[in-house]
Amino acid sequence: MAEKTATLPEDRAGREVSQETPRPPRSVGLGGQIGKTTALAVTIALAVWAAFPLIERRLWVGLAIEVGVVAVVCYVYLSPRRVPMKYLLPGTLLLIAFQVVPVLYTVGTAVTNFGDGHRGSKDEAIIAIQTSSVSRVPGSTEYALSVATRGVPASDPLLFLLVDPAGAAFVGDSAGLRPLSGATVAGGRITAAEGYNLLGIGQSAARGAEITAFTVPTDRGAIRAQGISGAYEGQAGQLYDAGCDCVREAATGRQWRADDAEGAFVNEAGERLVQGWRVNVGLANFTRVVTDPTIAGPFAGILVWNLAFAAASALGTFALGLLCALALHSPRLRGRRIYQVLLILPYAMPSFAMLLIWRDIFNTDFGLLNRMLDLNVDWFGGTWSARVAVILVQLWLGYPYMFLVATGALQAIPKEVGEAAEMDGAGPWQRFRRVTLPLLLVALSPLLISSFAFNFNNFTAVYLTTEGAPFPADNSSAGGTDLLITYMFRLAFDAQGAQYGFAAAISVVIFTIVAIISAVTFRRTRAQEEVYS
Amino acid sequence: MRIRTAGVVAAMGLALAGAGCGSDSPSAEPSASAGAGGSLMIWADDKRTAALKPLVAKFGQELGVTIEVQAVSEELMPKFVTASQAGNPPDIMIGAHDWIGNLVQNGTIDPIQLTEAQRGAFAEIAIRGVTFNGQVQGVPYAVENLALFRNTELAPKAPGTLEELVATGKQIKQSGKATEILSMPVGQTGDAYHMYPLYTSGGGYLFGTKPDGGYDPKDVGVGNPASIAAFEKIRKLGEKGDGALKRSIGHENALSLFTGKKAPFMISGPWSIGDVKKAGISYEIEPIPGFAGGQPAQPFVGVQAFYVASKGKNKAIAQEFVANYVTKPELAKVLYDAEPRPPALTAAFDQVKGTDPDVVKIMDAGKGGAIMPAIPEMANVWDPFGKASAAIVGGAVVPSTVTAAGKSIKDKIK
Numbered sequence: 001m002a003e004k005t006a007t008l009p010e011d012r013a014g015r016e017v018s019q020e021t022p023r024p025p026r027s028v029g030l031g032g033q034i035g036k037t038t039a040l041a042v043t044i045a046l047a048v049w050a051a052f053p054l055i056e057r058r059l060w061v062g063l064a065i066e067v068g069v070v071a072v073v074c075y076v077y078l079s080p081r082r083v084p085m086k087y088l089l090p091g092t093l094l095l096i097a098f099q100v101v102p103v104l105y106t107v108g109t110a111v112t113n114f115g116d117g118h119r120g121s122k123d124e125a126i127i128a129i130q131t132s133s134v135s136r137v138p139g140s141t142e143y144a145l146s147v148a149t150r151g152v153p154a155s156d157p158l159l160f161l162l163v164d165p166a167g168a169a170f171v172g173d174s175a176g177l178r179p180l181s182g183a184t185v186a187g188g189r190i191t192a193a194e195g196y197n198l199l200g201i202g203q204s205a206a207r208g209a210e211i212t213a214f215t216v217p218t219d220r221g222a223i224r225a226q227g228i229s230g231a232y233e234g235q236a237g238q239l240y241d242a243g244c245d246c247v248r249e250a251a252t253g254r255q256w257r258a259d260d261a262e263g264a265f266v267n268e269a270g271e272r273l274v275q276g277w278r279v280n281v282g283l284a285n286f287t288r289v290v291t292d293p294t295i296a297g298p299f300a301g302i303l304v305w306n307l308a309f310a311a312a313s314a315l316g317t318f319a320l321g322l323l324c325a326l327a328l329h330s331p332r333l334r335g336r337r338i339y340q341v342l343l344i345l346p347y348a349m350p351s352f353a354m355l356l357i358w359r360d361i362f363n364t365d366f367g368l369l370n371r372m373l374d375l376n377v378d379w380f381g382g383t384w385s386a387r388v389a390v391i392l393v394q395l396w397l398g399y400p401y402m403f404l405v406a407t408g409a410l411q412a413i414p415k416e417v418g419e420a421a422e423m424d425g426a427g428p429w430q431r432f433r434r435v436t437l438p439l440l441l442v443a444l445s446p447l448l449i450s451s452f453a454f455n456f457n458n459f460t461a462v463y464l465t466t467e468g469a470p471f472p473a474d475n476s477s478a479g480g481t482d483l484l485i486t487y488m489f490r491l492a493f494d495a496q497g498a499q500y501g502f503a504a505a506i507s508v509v510i511f512t513i514v515a516i517i518s519a520v521t522f523r524r525t526r527a528q529e530e531v532y533s
Numbered sequence: 534m535r536i537r538t539a540g541v542v543a544a545m546g547l548a549l550a551g552a553g554c555g556s557d558s559p560s561a562e563p564s565a566s567a568g569a570g571g572s573l574m575i576w577a578d579d580k581r582t583a584a585l586k587p588l589v590a591k592f593g594q595e596l597g598v599t600i601e602v603q604a605v606s607e608e609l610m611p612k613f614v615t616a617s618q619a620g621n622p623p624d625i626m627i628g629a630h631d632w633i634g635n636l637v638q639n640g641t642i643d644p645i646q647l648t649e650a651q652r653g654a655f656a657e658i659a660i661r662g663v664t665f666n667g668q669v670q671g672v673p674y675a676v677e678n679l680a681l682f683r684n685t686e687l688a689p690k691a692p693g694t695l696e697e698l699v700a701t702g703k704q705i706k707q708s709g710k711a712t713e714i715l716s717m718p719v720g721q722t723g724d725a726y727h728m729y730p731l732y733t734s735g736g737g738y739l740f741g742t743k744p745d746g747g748y749d750p751k752d753v754g755v756g757n758p759a760s761i762a763a764f765e766k767i768r769k770l771g772e773k774g775d776g777a778l779k780r781s782i783g784h785e786n787a788l789s790l791f792t793g794k795k796a797p798f799m800i801s802g803p804w805s806i807g808d809v810k811k812a813g814i815s816y817e818i819e820p821i822p823g824f825a826g827g828q829p830a831q832p833f834v835g836v837q838a839f840y841v842a843s844k845g846k847n848k849a850i851a852q853e854f855v856a857n858y859v860t861k862p863e864l865a866k867v868l869y870d871a872e873p874r875p876p877a878l879t880a881a882f883d884q885v886k887g888t889d890p891d892v893v894k895i896m897d898a899g900k901g902g903a904i905m906p907a908i909p910e911m912a913n914v915w916d917p918f919g920k921a922s923a924a925i926v927g928g929a930v931v932p933s934t935v936t937a938a939g940k941s942i943k944d945k946i947k
Contacts, residue, residue, distance in 0.1 A: 200597070228849050364780070
């Protein structure tokens with residue numbers, strides 16, 4: 001802001017210069033130059049700041065993209081030419097970053113089994129299996145540990161100085177465990193030893209990863225550190241064998257073979273190890289939507305209700321909002337401002353909180369609605385009453401917005417048009433039906449479509465009120481008020497932990513449905529606009 | 534004019550382009566690096582964070598490391614798993630033991646090798662709770678389970694059975710002193726956790742047990758004749774029967790019904806004690822009664838524990854902290870003061886016992902309890918079981934509902 005005011009006089013000077021010269025367009029004022037340079041500098045500074053973590057993690061592709069983007073930005077803005085690109089570039093970059101990349105990422109995820117139990121790579125799964133199978137050898141000794149080196153604590157090879165419960169001291173390294181003489185043992189731990197330098201806590205912390213990985217081989221396994229002051233003799237119960245590409249259990253000889261189609265280690269009985277990895281599953285997630293009877297069965301019914309819900313919400317709020325707008329449009333009405341403010345109030349309240357309050361209002365035994373009207377309706381217990389309730393809530397939450405835009409659009413319609421119709425002998429209804437409404441629709445139909453698309457995926461409206469209930473007694477995954485989005489959310493996240501791959505596939509399906517509906521409606525509105533304009 | 538506008542547009546465009554560049558590098562957040570003396574990052578929920586902060590600073594000094602506690606108020610477990618996957622987890626996480634299955638299948642935590650003596654310092658059920666695949670996966674600090682809260686003013690006598698409870702409740706309701714018999718959250722989608730004691734008392738079970746004491750995901754008890762019989766009994770308590778269980782009572786109003794003296798009985802856990810005390814009602818905490826002639830009502834026993842992240846940057850120090858400091862009664866006591874859940878450490882429990890009789894009563898109510906299954910398969914049970922129970926409370930036909938729920942659970946487990 002300060003910069004902007006400072007540039008004003010300079011700009012004026014710049015304009016004067018441009019007025020003197022006959023060909024003005026390309027000379028940029030000093031203020032513009034400063035602004036441009038600052039913005040470019042900030043961009044480059046941000047890019048450099050973001051580059052370090054990328055280099056640190058060796059994400060070369062990300063780095064290449066970043067460098068490329070900065071290069072394009074500099075190329076476009078450092079030259080006085082390429083004016084159209086100057087306007088197009090920011091929008092294009094944002095479009096790519098926030099629309100194209102997420103869509104591609106979603107589609108990419110949809111063909112994998114990415115989700116809980118299948119998050120990382122196969123190597124990570126193997127590491128996880130092996131580390132989690134290391135357990136204490138039964139009946140083995142528990143040692144008190146002091147980590148030491150023979151030389152410089154910060155860099156020389158590590159050694160474990162151990163004391164067993166009987167007080168005997170040992171030194172352990174990769175060659176094994178040997179008795180240690182000349183050690184001072186205090187409080188059950190070695191506090192000093194000849195020829196060894198003990199690591200302090202800070203030094204241990206700095207070399208923590210090495211300490212965790214350090215093992216002293218023994219007959220039955222290896223001595224490993226537990227923290228930095230204790231050690232135990234442990235044994236890996238399950239080991240990966242690259243030869244057979246399988247995990248073998250040492251004690252029983254059982255084997256789990258790697259199944260690269262499933263991303264899991266599976267034994268002959270079909271049992272899996274819990275730690276799996278991420279693999280490409282092709283179109284399996286999409287075919288599951290069609291073939292799985294628990295999904296394919298209720299899908300059509302939910303889609304119909306979803307369309308009805310979105311249409312009812314969009315049209316209902318529009319009708320109610322328009323009604324209020326028309327009523328308040330009359331200049332004869334007193335106290336219009338107060339009414340308008342009152343009508344906008346629901347819009348000003350956070351819908352999150354309002355949805356929860358409405359849920360309580362519809363409660364059978366304790367809800368405000370049943371008590372006030374002395375009813376005994378089990379609102380969320382019956383399919384149709386729950387649906388009515390959900391739409392009523394949406395109506396209440398949504399009509400102020402429609403009221404606002406309809407008021408604006410009504411004011412934009414010239415009075416003359418109405419007066420001309422009146423002169424021609426049209427009644428109030430005819431004037432509204434034949435003149436006002438068509439003119440309104442030209443302005444508002446894109447809003448209606450966007451409202452429809454929004455309500456089609458209105459997750460919170462259902463999830464915070466009914467959670468999809470009521471559920472039929474024999475199917476807990478598809479409820480009476482479930483929209484596709486809540487239904488799919490439950491399938492993908494509630495039951496078996498998060499299944500991102502499947503969720504992504506469903507998002508693609510829903511996206512396709514909404515895109516088709518929107519495209520068709522937009523085409524139809526365009527035709528309508530042509531008729532009226 | 535034109536030139537100035539162009540300049541402003543260009544500057545704005547560049548600023549936006551800068552934002553665009555930033556978003557091209559999603560992994561640009563600064564990586565946590567260890568300080569000179571080492572540092573530990575702990576993730577916990579709000580309440581525990583507040584309680585831990587001062588104490589942890591003291592331990593940190595003793596240990597010579599900086600310990601930071603960060604509050605993650607929602608979705609702690611999924612956030613931890615996601616951070617682990619991105620290679621940027623905290624060193625330690627605090628949470629419920631039934632998360633262990635998912636934490637292990639994602640390779641996010643390491644087992645902890647406690648010494649025999651350390652193990653022995655804990656209540657046996659707490660260690661059983663954090664044991665998964667034969668390994669101790671976290672260090673427990675508190676146990677919790679459901680119990681029956683009774684308003685002694687309204688119901689002076691402890692009910693011996695559920696039938697007695699209902700009869701007493703009905704009497705109180707008829708006399709107009711209360712409007713409900715029992716406050717137990719069911720809601721539209723059901724609550725398997727609160728339903729479980731009634732279900733076990735009716736003779737049902739969720740998973741059978743393996744010879745080593747762990748739950749057997751192959752043996753699902755939902756849908757078998759015993760589970761149907763159990764739900765028939767539950768249905769009698771529901772809306773079409775005694776009206777003791779109602780879908781209109783959910784998490785949002787269960788507590789206020791009891792504290793508002795509208796219900797003489799409530800089934801809830803130690804987390805409600807604070808509010809009940811604040812409401813100033815005279816209350817008593819007892820084991821949940823079972824059906825007359827049925828099995829005892831077994832509540833789930835949950836364990837709160839500290840976990841060491843397998844991809845943490847300072848694993849050695851984290852293990853040191855968890856194994857040698859969380860096993861000290863001091864820390865358990867502080868966490869207890871933040872929220873009165875019975876400490877898992879026997880020594881800490883004994884300390885608390887003298888000053889807080891409620892904690893002993895909660896612990897007694899959980900004596901016969903079943904440890905909440907930590908196997909990943911349990912995730913498939915909550916939803917179908919809960920919804921079936923809500924439908925049955927609402928009056929649905931029992932055999933088909935329970936059979937369908939059982940089938941849906943078994944289909945998902947495979």
